[in-house]
Amino acid sequence: MSANDNRPLTLRDVSEASGVSEMTVSRVLRNRGDVSDATRQRVLEAAKELGYVPNKIAGALASQRVNLVAVIIPSMSNMVFPEVMTGISEALEETGLQPVVGVTGYSPEKEEKVLYEMLSWRPSGVIIAGLEHSDASRAMLRASGIPVVEIMDVDGTPVDSVVGISHRRAGRQMAQAILKDGYEHIAFLGTKMAQDHRARKRFEGFTEALAKAGVEIEDREFYSGGSALVKGREMTKEVLERSPDLDFIYYSNDLIGAGGLLYLLEQGVKIPQDFGLAGFNGLNLLKGLPRELASMDACRHEIGHTAAEIIARRVEEGAAGKPERVVLEPKISYGDTLRRR
Amino acid sequence: MSANDNRPLTLRDVSEASGVSEMTVSRVLRNRGDVSDATRQRVLEAAKELGYVPNKIAGALASQRVNLVAVIIPSMSNMVFPEVMTGISEALEETGLQPVVGVTGYSPEKEEKVLYEMLSWRPSGVIIAGLEHSDASRAMLRASGIPVVEIMDVDGTPVDSVVGISHRRAGRQMAQAILKDGYEHIAFLGTKMAQDHRARKRFEGFTEALAKAGVEIEDREFYSGGSALVKGREMTKEVLERSPDLDFIYYSNDLIGAGGLLYLLEQGVKIPQDFGLAGFNGLNLLKGLPRELASMDACRHEIGHTAAEIIARRVEEGAAGKPERVVLEPKISYGDTLRRR
DNA sequence: CTGAAAGCGCTAACAG
DNA sequence: CTGTTAGCGCTTTCAG
Numbered sequence: 001m002s003a004n005d006n007r008p009l010t011l012r013d014v015s016e017a018s019g020v021s022e023m024t025v026s027r028v029l030r031n032r033g034d035v036s037d038a039t040r041q042r043v044l045e046a047a048k049e050l051g052y053v054p055n056k057i058a059g060a061l062a063s064q065r066v067n068l069v070a071v072i073i074p075s076m077s078n079m080v081f082p083e084v085m086t087g088i089s090e091a092l093e094e095t096g097l098q099p100v101v102g103v104t105g106y107s108p109e110k111e112e113k114v115l116y117e118m119l120s121w122r123p124s125g126v127i128i129a130g131l132e133h134s135d136a137s138r139a140m141l142r143a144s145g146i147p148v149v150e151i152m153d154v155d156g157t158p159v160d161s162v163v164g165i166s167h168r169r170a171g172r173q174m175a176q177a178i179l180k181d182g183y184e185h186i187a188f189l190g191t192k193m194a195q196d197h198r199a200r201k202r203f204e205g206f207t208e209a210l211a212k213a214g215v216e217i218e219d220r221e222f223y224s225g226g227s228a229l230v231k232g233r234e235m236t237k238e239v240l241e242r243s244p245d246l247d248f249i250y251y252s253n254d255l256i257g258a259g260g261l262l263y264l265l266e267q268g269v270k271i272p273q274d275f276g277l278a279g280f281n282g283l284n285l286l287k288g289l290p291r292e293l294a295s296m297d298a299c300r301h302e303i304g305h306t307a308a309e310i311i312a313r314r315v316e317e318g319a320a321g322k323p324e325r326v327v328l329e330p331k332i333s334y335g336d337t338l339r340r341r
Numbered sequence: 342m343s344a345n346d347n348r349p350l351t352l353r354d355v356s357e358a359s360g361v362s363e364m365t366v367s368r369v370l371r372n373r374g375d376v377s378d379a380t381r382q383r384v385l386e387a388a389k390e391l392g393y394v395p396n397k398i399a400g401a402l403a404s405q406r407v408n409l410v411a412v413i414i415p416s417m418s419n420m421v422f423p424e425v426m427t428g429i430s431e432a433l434e435e436t437g438l439q440p441v442v443g444v445t446g447y448s449p450e451k452e453e454k455v456l457y458e459m460l461s462w463r464p465s466g467v468i469i470a471g472l473e474h475s476d477a478s479r480a481m482l483r484a485s486g487i488p489v490v491e492i493m494d495v496d497g498t499p500v501d502s503v504v505g506i507s508h509r510r511a512g513r514q515m516a517q518a519i520l521k522d523g524y525e526h527i528a529f530l531g532t533k534m535a536q537d538h539r540a541r542k543r544f545e546g547f548t549e550a551l552a553k554a555g556v557e558i559e560d561r562e563f564y565s566g567g568s569a570l571v572k573g574r575e576m577t578k579e580v581l582e583r584s585p586d587l588d589f590i591y592y593s594n595d596l597i598g599a600g601g602l603l604y605l606l607e608q609g610v611k612i613p614q615d616f617g618l619a620g621f622n623g624l625n626l627l628k629g630l631p632r633e634l635a636s637m638d639a640c641r642h643e644i645g646h647t648a649a650e651i652i653a654r655r656v657e658e659g660a661a662g663k664p665e666r667v668v669l670e671p672k673i674s675y676g677d678t679l680r681r682r
Numbered sequence: 683c684t685g686a687a688a689g690c691g692c693t694a695a696c697a698g
Numbered sequence: 699c700t701g702t703t704a705g706c707g708c709t710t711t712c713a714g
Contacts, residue, residue, distance in 0.1 A: 008463065008486065010691060021701050026693065034699055051484040056461040057401045058691030061706045066398070076426055082418035089444070098458065101442050103430070117439065120397040122349065143392040145349065229629025259629050266631065288570025288600050290607065351707060362685050367709065375683055399707030402690045 009052045018046035029054055060122070069311055070118040071099045072128040074106045074195075079255075080281060080300055081129075084151065087304025088127065095312040097124060106195040108134045119144050125311035127304075131156035132197050147314035147321060149307040152298075153198050154327050161314075163307045163326040167198045170296055170330050171205025174250060174278055177332055179213050181341050183248035183276050186210065187219040189235050189260070190252030199252045202280065206250060219243040223256070232259020247275055254279035257293045258286050261337060265290055272339040282333060292335035299328040350393045359387035370395060401463070410652055411459035412440045413469040415447045415536075420596075421622060421641055422470075425492065428645025429468065436653040438465060447536040449475045460485050466652035468645075472497035473538045488655035488662060490648040493639075494539050495668050502655075504648045504667040508539045511637055511671050512546025515591060515619055518673055520554050522682050524589035524617050527551065528560040530576050530601070531593030540593045543621065547591060560584040564597070573600020588616055595620035598634045599627050602678060606631055618678040633676035640669040 014029075015022040020039050027033045028043040035043075046052075060066045071088060073081045088099050100123065102114035112134050118126070119140055125147040131154075133141070141148045141159045148160040155168050178186065188206065193199040207217055219239050223231045232255065240246060251257035257279030261271070269275045271291060282297035306326050314321035334340060355370075356363040361380050368374045369384040376384075387393075401407045412429060414422045429440050441464065443455035453475050459467070460481055466488040472495075474482070482489045482500045489501040496509050519527065529547065534540040548558055560580050564572045573596065581587060592598035598620030602612070610616045612632060623638035647667050655662035675681060 008691095012691080022691090023693080023702080024700055027700090030693090032693095036699060039700085051480055053457060053460045053481065053485075055463060055691055057398055057407070057463055058706090059693070060398045061402050061708085062691075062693040064693095064706065076417065077423035082423075085417055116394060119394045122396060122398055139392055140394065144394075227625055227628040229627065231629075233629055255626075262629065262631065284568055285596075286570065287568040288572075288574055288603065290603065353707080363707090364685055364709085365683085368684090371709090373709095377683060380684085396707055399690090400709070402692085403707075403709040405690065405709095 008055070009050055010055070011052075013050060014043065014047050014052050017050055018042045066122050066124055067097050068100050068121060068123040069097050069308070070102065070115075070121075070123040070126045070128075072102045072104060072111065072114055072118065072126065074104050074129055076101070076103055079283060079285065080298065083300040084129075084304035087301040087306075088308040089304075091305045091308035092312065095315075097308075097312060097315065099127075099308075108132075108137070108195070112137045112140075115140055124315045125149070127151055127307045127311060130197060131158060131162070133159075147311050149310050151303050151307045153201070154325070155201050158323070158325070161307075161310050161324045161326075163303050163310065163324075163328070165299055165303075165328050165330045166205075167201035168205035168208075170280070170298075171202035171207075172209035173330075173332065174202075174280075174296060175206045175209035175213075177334075177338065178248055178250070178276065178278070179210070179215065181272075181276065181339050184215065185218050185243075185246045186215065186248045186250065187221075187239050187243060187246050188217055188250050188252070189221050189223075189232070189239065189256060191256075192222045192224040193252070196252075202252065218246060228253065228255035229259040229262070232256030232261075233263040234259075236260035236263050249275075249277055251277070251279045254281045254283040254286055254293055254295050257295070258289055261289065261291060261293055272337050276339060277337040291337055292333075294333065294335040294338040296330045296332050299330055302328060349396070350391055351396070352393075354391060355384065355388050355393050358391060359383045407463050407465055408438050409441050409462060409464040410438050410649070411443065411456075411462075411464040411467045411469075413443045413445060413452065413455055413459065413467065415445050415470055417442070417444055420624060420626065421639065424641040425470075425645035428642040428647075429649040430645075432646045432649030433653065436656075438649075438653060438656065440468075440649075449473075449478070449536070453478045453481075456481055465656045466490070468492055468648045468652060471538060472499060472503070474500075488652050490651050492644050492648045494542070495666070496542050499664070499666070502648075502651050502665045502667075504644050504651065504665075504669070506640055506644075506669045506671045507546075508542035509546035509549075511621070511639075512543035512548075513550035514671075514673065515543075515621075515637060516547045516550035516554075518675075518679065519589055519591070519617065519619070520551070520556065522613075522617065522680050525556065526559050526584075526587045527556065527589045527591065528562075528580050528584060528587050529558055529591050529593070530562050530564075530573070530580065530597060533563045533565040534593070537593075543593065559587060569594065569596030570600040570603070573597035573602075574604040575600075577601035577604045590616075590618055592618070592620045595622045595624040595627055595634055595636050598636070599630055602630065602632060602634055613678050613680040617680060623674060632678055633674075635674065635676040635679040637671045637673050640671055643669060 011022045014025050025043050028040050104111040127149045129152050150158045150162045152164045154164045221235050278294040280296050282295045352363045355366050366384050369376050369381050445452040468490045470493050472491050491499045491503045493505045495505045495507050562576050619635040621637050623636045
C-alpha cells in the first residue's frame with residue numbers, strides 16, 4: 001500500500017494513478033456513459049489498489065441528488081417498527097435508495113429536531129410515522145419539496161401521501177366481534193397514551209362501537225414503563241379484584257395481553273368460555289404461548305413496503321407525482337381467546 | 342409565504358431577506374463567532390420566516406466535518422440491537438454526533454456493501470458488530486482513517502478499538518454453573534450459526550468447559566427461521582424424544598429457551614429439580630413467564646454506551662487517540678430454571 | 683463585529 | 699469515447 005498521509009483519497013488520486021481524466025474515472029465508478037473496456041479496467045484497478053471510496057458528500061452537492069430516504073419512527077424497541085423497516089428495506093432494495101432511520105421517542109419536540117436534522121441532508125423522500133406532528137414539523141415537510149409518506153394511521157389529514165390502517169375502525173371492529181361473541185362486561189387495559197395517538201384512536205373506536213350497542217366500558221387502566229408481560233399480569237389481577245364481574249379485557253398491545261393471558265390461565269379461568277381476551281398487533285413472536293391471543297394484524301410489513309414503493313415512484317416521477325392514499329384492512333385473528341358464536 | 346418556485350432555500354436567500362452577508366448568516370445559524378444581537382435577531386427571524394433548513398451536504402463538504410457515526414449491525418428485529426442502539430444514542434446525545442444505522446442481515450457481502458455506502462458519507466466514526474469481517478471490509482475500515490469500534494465480542498483481533506464480552510468465556514461459565522449444580526446429561530439447542538460467530542463461540546466455550554470435566558454434549562440441534570418460541574417447543578420435544586435421559590438444555594437464546602420452558606412445564610417436568618434450562622441474553626421482555634429462565638446478561642446497553650463514548654472521545658482527540666479494549670463481564674442470572682447446589 | 687474571496691470533491695454540460 | 703470548464707452551497711481564511 002502506498003504511503004498513508006491520512007488524507008482521504010480523491011478522484012484526482014485515482015485519476016493520477018490510472019492516467020485517466022477525473023471525469024472519466026467518475027464515469028467508470030458510477031457506470032455512467034460509455035467508457036472503453038481498456039480504460040475502465042485501468043480505472044477499476046487503480047481505484048481498488050488505492051482503496052478509494054467515493055465521497056458522496058461532494059457527489060451529492062454536485063449532482064443535487066441524494067439517494068437517502070429519511071424514516072422517522074417513535075421507537076426501535078417496539079417490535080412493530082422493525083417489521084415496518086423490513087418492508088421498507090425490501091421495497092427500496094432495487095431502487096438505489098437507502099433508508100436512514102431517526103427515532104423520536106414519541107416526543108413531538110424530538111420529532112421536530114430529528115426531522116430538521118434529516119432534512120438538512122436533503123433526502124429524496126420522507127417516511128414518517130403518524131399524522132400528528134407539530135406545526136413546525138408539518139411546515140418543514142411541506143416546504144421540503146420532496147415526497148412525504150405518513151404511515152401507520154389514516155385517521156387524519158396527511159401532508160402528502162399516507163399508508164396505514166384506520167385505528168378507530170380497528171377498535172370498532174374488535175368491539176363488534178366481542179359483542180357478537182356475547183361478552184358483555186368489558187375492560188380496557190393499555191399504555192398511557194398521551195402521545196400514542198394510534199392506541200388512543202383504537203380506544204375511541206372501541207368505546208364508540210360499544211356505546212352504539214348500549215354497552216359501556218366497565219373498567220380501564222393505563223400503565224407506563226416496565227416489562228409489558230409483568231404489567232399485563234399485574235394490571236389484569238388488579239382490575240379483576242376491583243371488577244370481578246368482567247368477562248372480557250381488550251389490551252392495547254399483545255405483550256400486556258399475553259401477560260394477562262398467562263395470569264388468567266394460572267388462575268384456572270376458562271378461556272374463552274368464561275373470559276375473553278384480545279390484544280393488538282399480531283405479534284408472531286408470541287406464537288408458542290399456551291394459548292394464542294386474539295389480536296389484529298396491523299399490516300406493519302405491508303405498510304413499510306407500500307410506503308417505500310410510493311417514495312420510489314414519486315422520486316422517479318419528479319414533479320408529476322400526485323399524493324396517494326392507501327388504506328389497509330387489518331384482519332382479526334381469533335386465536336384461542338375469543339369464543340366464536 | 343413567499344412564492345414557492347420549489348428550489349430549496351439557500352443561505353443566500355436568508356442573506357437577501359435579512360440584508361446581512363451570507364457569511365454572517367452562516368455564523369448566526371451555527372452559533373459561531375461573535376455577532377451583534379441586532380443582526381442575530383434579524384437573521385434568525387428571516388430564516389424562520391422563510392423556513393430555511395441548512396444544507397448539511399454543502400456544509401460538510403466545506404468544513405470537512407460530518408457529525409455522523411455509522412453503526413453497522415446484523416439485524417434490527419433481534420431484540421438485542423435495539424438495546425445497543427439505545428446505549429449508543431444516549432452516549433451520543435450531548436456530543437453533537439448522530440448515529441446512522443446500517444443492517445447487514447448477517448451477510449459479510451452485505452456488510453461490505455453497507456460499509457462502503459456508509460463510509461462514502463465520510464462519517465466521524467464507525468461502530469460495527471463483531472470481529473469477523475471480509476478482508477475488504479477490514480481494509481476499508483483501516484483506510485478510512487476514522488475511529489472504529491467493534492462491539493459485542495472480544496474473542497479475536499480488532500481493527501481498532503473493541504467493546505464487548507467474551508462469548509467463549511460466557512459459554513464456559515454457563516457450563517461450569519451447570520456442572521456445579523449437578524446436571525450431567527446436557528444438550529445444546531441453537532440457531533444455525535454459520536454466520537453467527539458469537540453463538541458459535543459460546544457453543545465452543547460451553548463444550549470445552551464440559552470436556553474439561555469429562556462431560557460431553559449428549560445431543561444438539563440447530564434451527565433457522567420461524568417463531569422462536571414455537572421452535573423452542575418443537576426442538577425441545579424432539580430432542581427429548583430422541584434423548585430421554587437428558588437433564589439439561591442450554592439454548593443459544595432466551596426466546597427458544599422460553600419455548601422449551603413452556604413446553605416442559607406443560608409436560609409437568611419438575612424444573613429445576615429434575616431438569617434445568619438456560620438461555621442467553623437476559624431478555625427482560627420475558628419477565629412475567631410462569632418461571633424465569635436462567636440466562637446471562639450480554640451487557641447490550643453498556644456495550645453501546647461505551648462504544649459511543651470511545652468514538653466521541655476519539656473524535657475529540659483527533660490523531661492523538663489510541664485504540665481501547667473494554668471487556669465487560671456478563672453475569673449469570675439463575676432465574677428459576679437452575680437448581681443451586 | 684462584519685465581509686470578500688477561495689475552495690471542499692465531485693458531476694452536468696458541453697466540446698471535441 | 700474522452701476531456702474541459704464551471705459550478706453545487708457552504709465554511710475557511712484573511713481583511714477590514
